[in-house]
Amino acid sequence: MKIQKLTNELEVDYDRLSEFYRSELDKLAEHYSPEELKGHKQKRTPEYFRGIIKDPAKSVDIVLSESGDLEAILEGVVHQDGNLKIADLLWVLANNKGKGLGTQLIQHYIEEQKDKADIVALTVSKTNTKAIRLYERLGFNYVNNLNENSLVYALPISEKGEQALKR
Numbered sequence: 001m002k003i004q005k006l007t008n009e010l011e012v013d014y015d016r017l018s019e020f021y022r023s024e025l026d027k028l029a030e031h032y033s034p035e036e037l038k039g040h041k042q043k044r045t046p047e048y049f050r051g052i053i054k055d056p057a058k059s060v061d062i063v064l065s066e067s068g069d070l071e072a073i074l075e076g077v078v079h080q081d082g083n084l085k086i087a088d089l090l091w092v093l094a095n096n097k098g099k100g101l102g103t104q105l106i107q108h109y110i111e112e113q114k115d116k117a118d119i120v121a122l123t124v125s126k127t128n129t130k131a132i133r134l135y136e137r138l139g140f141n142y143v144n145n146l147n148e149n150s151l152v153y154a155l156p157i158s159e160k161g162e163q164a165l166k167r
């Protein structure tokens, strides 16, 4: 399996990428309200992904099948929070589930962020037990409730991050 990063050099059909992302979000209706999903979908236009490749804080990693079809995607963004750098894992989506694509994309993201950020953080719907099990297996710990539907999980990837999460 090959993980590829969206860059200027990588030839990708941005219309198909946006369609893939949106159709995978559509499958999450049991975990999110229609308004929430609509908001996430509206944001992921082809232009949005073209913008990401120009922004060093943002990243999109994709997995393509041998025939070039999109199979999985991970979107992340790094931001500063006080003296900490937080690598937010915004979404990980796999259409070919249970084949280890999600695991490998997340592990790849963690490794890549190790010299850039202190903590990898994510928000997950509390009903999404499959995703939660996967995150916990990869070492993420529950931090707090963002709201009544969403939980925040985090993984320290630096000494500073570890100290901050202990508090």
Ligand SMILES: CC(C)(COP(=O)(O)OP(=O)(O)OC[C@H]1O[C@@H](n2cnc3c(N)ncnc32)[C@H](O)[C@@H]1OP(=O)(O)O)[C@@H](O)C(=O)NCCC(=O)NCCS
Residues within 6 Å of the ligand: 028, 091, 092, 093, 094, 095, 096, 097, 098, 099, 100, 101, 102, 103, 104, 123, 124, 125, 128, 130, 131, 133, 134, 137
């Ligand atoms: C969450 C998600 C990204 C996980 O992706 P995935 O590629 O299916 O994940 P993996 O295959 O790595 O792991 C999922 C399960 O398959 C198992 N698995 C891993 N490798 C496997 C393999 N080679 N063959 C069979 N099963 C495998 C894992 O053990 C894991 O089992 P678990 O459910 O007991 O934890 C995927 O389910 C998805 O797209 N869900 C919808 C979107 C979503 O919820 N995203 C997260 C929002 S925060």
